[in-house]
Amino acid sequence: MRLHPLLKISRNHHPGVLLILRHYSPLSYTPPHFFHVSTRNPPRMAEDELRQSLANKQAAVDAQAAAVRDLKAQGAAGSDLDAAVESLKALKLEAAAAASQLQAAVAASNGDGSSASREAFRQSVVNTLERRLFYIPSFKIYRGVAGLYDYGPPGCAVKSNVLAFWRQHFVLEENMLEVDCPCVTPEVVLKASGHVDKFTDLMVKDEKTGTCYRADHLLKDFCKEKLEKDLTLPAEKAAELKHVLAVLDDLSAEELGAKLKEYGITAPDTKNPLSDPYPFNLMFQTSIGPSGLSPGYMRPETAQGIFVNFKDLYYYNGNKLPFAAAQIGQAFRNEISPRQGLLRVREFTLAEIEHFVDPDDKSHPKYKEVADLEFLMFPREEQLTGQAAKKLCLGEAVFTGTVNNQTLGFFIGRVYLFLTRLGIDKDRLRFRQHLPNEMAHYAADCWDAEIECSYGWIECVGIADRSAYDLRAHTEKSGVSLVAHEKYAEPREVEQLVIVPAKKELGLAFKGNQKMVVEALEAMNEAEAMEVKTALESQGQVEFNVCTLGKTVTITKNMVSVSKQKKKEHQRVFTPSVIEPSFGIGRIIYCLFEHSFYMRASKAGDEQLNVFRFPSLVAPIKCTVFPLVQQQQYEEVAKLISKSLTAAGISHKIDITGTSIGKRYARTDELGVPLAITVDSTTSVTIRERDSKDQIRVSINEVASVVKEVTDGHSTWADVQWNYPAHSAAGGEGTQ
Numbered sequence: 001m002r003l004h005p006l007l008k009i010s011r012n013h014h015p016g017v018l019l020i021l022r023h024y025s026p027l028s029y030t031p032p033h034f035f036h037v038s039t040r041n042p043p044r045m046a047e048d049e050l051r052q053s054l055a056n057k058q059a060a061v062d063a064q065a066a067a068v069r070d071l072k073a074q075g076a077a078g079s080d081l082d083a084a085v086e087s088l089k090a091l092k093l094e095a096a097a098a099a100s101q102l103q104a105a106v107a108a109s110n111g112d113g114s115s116a117s118r119e120a121f122r123q124s125v126v127n128t129l130e131r132r133l134f135y136i137p138s139f140k141i142y143r144g145v146a147g148l149y150d151y152g153p154p155g156c157a158v159k160s161n162v163l164a165f166w167r168q169h170f171v172l173e174e175n176m177l178e179v180d181c182p183c184v185t186p187e188v189v190l191k192a193s194g195h196v197d198k199f200t201d202l203m204v205k206d207e208k209t210g211t212c213y214r215a216d217h218l219l220k221d222f223c224k225e226k227l228e229k230d231l232t233l234p235a236e237k238a239a240e241l242k243h244v245l246a247v248l249d250d251l252s253a254e255e256l257g258a259k260l261k262e263y264g265i266t267a268p269d270t271k272n273p274l275s276d277p278y279p280f281n282l283m284f285q286t287s288i289g290p291s292g293l294s295p296g297y298m299r300p301e302t303a304q305g306i307f308v309n310f311k312d313l314y315y316y317n318g319n320k321l322p323f324a325a326a327q328i329g330q331a332f333r334n335e336i337s338p339r340q341g342l343l344r345v346r347e348f349t350l351a352e353i354e355h356f357v358d359p360d361d362k363s364h365p366k367y368k369e370v371a372d373l374e375f376l377m378f379p380r381e382e383q384l385t386g387q388a389a390k391k392l393c394l395g396e397a398v399f400t401g402t403v404n405n406q407t408l409g410f411f412i413g414r415v416y417l418f419l420t421r422l423g424i425d426k427d428r429l430r431f432r433q434h435l436p437n438e439m440a441h442y443a444a445d446c447w448d449a450e451i452e453c454s455y456g457w458i459e460c461v462g463i464a465d466r467s468a469y470d471l472r473a474h475t476e477k478s479g480v481s482l483v484a485h486e487k488y489a490e491p492r493e494v495e496q497l498v499i500v501p502a503k504k505e506l507g508l509a510f511k512g513n514q515k516m517v518v519e520a521l522e523a524m525n526e527a528e529a530m531e532v533k534t535a536l537e538s539q540g541q542v543e544f545n546v547c548t549l550g551k552t553v554t555i556t557k558n559m560v561s562v563s564k565q566k567k568k569e570h571q572r573v574f575t576p577s578v579i580e581p582s583f584g585i586g587r588i589i590y591c592l593f594e595h596s597f598y599m600r601a602s603k604a605g606d607e608q609l610n611v612f613r614f615p616s617l618v619a620p621i622k623c624t625v626f627p628l629v630q631q632q633q634y635e636e637v638a639k640l641i642s643k644s645l646t647a648a649g650i651s652h653k654i655d656i657t658g659t660s661i662g663k664r665y666a667r668t669d670e671l672g673v674p675l676a677i678t679v680d681s682t683t684s685v686t687i688r689e690r691d692s693k694d695q696i697r698v699s700i701n702e703v704a705s706v707v708k709e710v711t712d713g714h715s716t717w718a719d720v721q722w723n724y725p726a727h728s729a730a731g732g733e734g735t736q
């Protein structure tokens with residue numbers, strides 16, 4: 001009888017991630033030869049074949065080189081030697097061709113292009129973002145602090161647009177109850193949630209300098225670099241490294257430490273030896289009040305603020321389920337080695353939804369609205385069998401049980417719509433299901449919205465069915481019952497299982513182990529309890545396995561009573577399940593920057609100009625106003641237009657600098673401004689669209705309404721082009 005699973009604490013950001021480890025050890029698992037966790041083509045077989053082919057060709061080169069050496073040593077005839085050298089040259093060419101083919105395949109399996117071109121692309125994006133103050137390393141004049149960033153004016157505007165759309169798309173659409181809770185959180189709350197004990201990452205230290213590194217990152221970097229740079233890697237070794245990458249999140253401290261040792265991984269900066277991995281809690285600790293006696297933490301997520309308010313929110317909602325609460329706010333995580341710019345930082349904005357639902361009915365009234373959506377999904381099965389992510393119809397994924405329930409499916413669909421409407425490229429967005437050991441043991445199902453950028457696939461939104469774990473944990477710790485009720489129309493007679501351990505007898509028999517035996521008896525499910533009851537009645541005793549003790553004990557008849565009692569119930573009392581979509585706003589924004597960025601040649605062809613093709617929804621400024629030349633009459637018109645834009649609620653900027661109009665267009669494109677108004681007469685103006693660079697002529701009194709139509713999304717640019725005369729750009733974009 002298995003009452004308590006053997007529990008293992010995982011290095012995973014969600015606390016309470018107690019993984020049930022049965023006979024699975026990620027590294028002892030021998031991958032099938034096709035094992036591969038990548039979503040891109042070409043499939044790994046092709047890469048393996050190329051590796052094999054390169055190894056064969058290299059071996060042929062070595063053999064031929066040896067033959068040439070022998071011929072020379074023997075003083076062979078000139079013609080024989082020439083022929084052998086020619087053949088060696090040909091073989092070397094073949095090997096070089098195979099190497100470059102393999103390099104291309106490896107680059108393709110790591111995303112678009114080689115790592116060098118990805119880095120060059122990233123550099124262009126980041127340079128533009130920093131130069132135009134989208135974001136700034138915090139405390140820059142004091143040389144900054146790793147993992148802390150400020151948003152500058154356009155970054156702030158983008159962020160506030162993303163959050164406004166989030167509120168509209170989720171909070172407004174679903175009538176969610178928005179709350180705003182403090183960042184400083186007393187210890188007891190985070191003790192109950194499991195963060196104090198388990199919100200850890202595994203860290204290693206440079207044994208000489210004490211510099212800290214995240215253990216899994218070092219292993220990940222090693223495997224990736226080896227796979228990308230070592231073209232002579234045998235296929236089996238490549239498969240092994242890929243397997244390590246796939247199960248990285250599942251590795252225990254011991255397994256990680258063993259792998260670091262096996263691969264001879266040392267401190268990246270000094271090459272000094274590393275310590276064994278050990279857990280490091282990511283929360284920033286503080287104390288509340290002057291006494292120093294009341295410990296607290298900066299919250300690592302916003303969710304707990306919602307859970308502890310469940311009782312009041314449920315009441316506010318008329319004691320009805322389902323309902324969702326939402327919160328936007330700062331989260332703090334003392335990341336061991338922050339990197340990848342805005343993607344891994346120590347303070348960031350989270351937007352979280354906790355949707356409370358009856359565990360017996362996870363249907364969703366609006367599910368039909370998203371059921372027909374089709375997008376890239378990466379179910380567990382496909383990951384474990386080395387297949388690629390594939391386009392699936394959401395409705396079918398829910399119907400076949402790939403996605404656990406309708407509400408979870410509903411949120412996956414809504415997240416897809418949210419991200420793509422923001423401007424995330426749908427072909428670089430996938431929903432990846434957590435692997436069994438990656439998921440908390442209590443969770444019913446989890447999917448991450450991952451966006452591909454120059455750093456690879458990045459988890460930007462986690463969507464988890466966390467069952468009743470959080471509310472139960474806070475009920476237990478606070479003593480306040482966080483439950484919901486379902487009133488029956490008629491009282492119902494129910495049979496209740498009653499297990500009463502006789503603590504005195506158990507104490508006498510098991511002494512210090514009494515508590516664990518009592519807990520194990522109380523945790524029996526109905527079938528197990530009835531089995532125990534039958535055995536006790538027929539034999540007077542039963543052998544009972546207590547997993548937490550790791551052994552079987554003998555329970556006699558006087559140690560426990562098991563019975564079933566009938567009683568009338570007027571209502572059902574239950575702990576709701578929680579479905580939690582959790583959005584890392586900074587990660588979404590960074591990916592959006594990359595997906596929106598492109599470069600185009602200037603008109604003269606002598607310069608590459610940067611453009612962010614933000615949808616109007618997120619663009620930091622909706623339009624710019626340029627008097628064509630510095631003349632008072634044009635400036636007056638520009639001011640008039642600015643007034644009408646303000647009255648229409650359109651964010652805009654006037655640029656009256658004397659620089660050429662082409663340069664001013666380039667500046668506004670670099671900020672991702674969708675429309676630019678050029679004042680070149682006192683009666684009408686031109687409106688230019690950023691990506692097509694097409695222009696139309698519009699009278700001055702209509703200009704604000706045209707801009708509003710387009711930027712509010714009520715008309716497309718093509719619609720207004722149809723209604724207004726085109727303007728020839730002759731000379732206007734001279735420098736572009």
Ligand code: AMP
Nearest residue numbers: 013343344345348459460461462582584
């Ligand atoms: P988690 O609670 O760990 O599932 O995180 C929720 C979301 O927060 C993730 O999906 C990420 O988008 C985001 N996130 C987590 N850690 C960080 C970090 N250090 N920096 C920025 N965003 C983060």
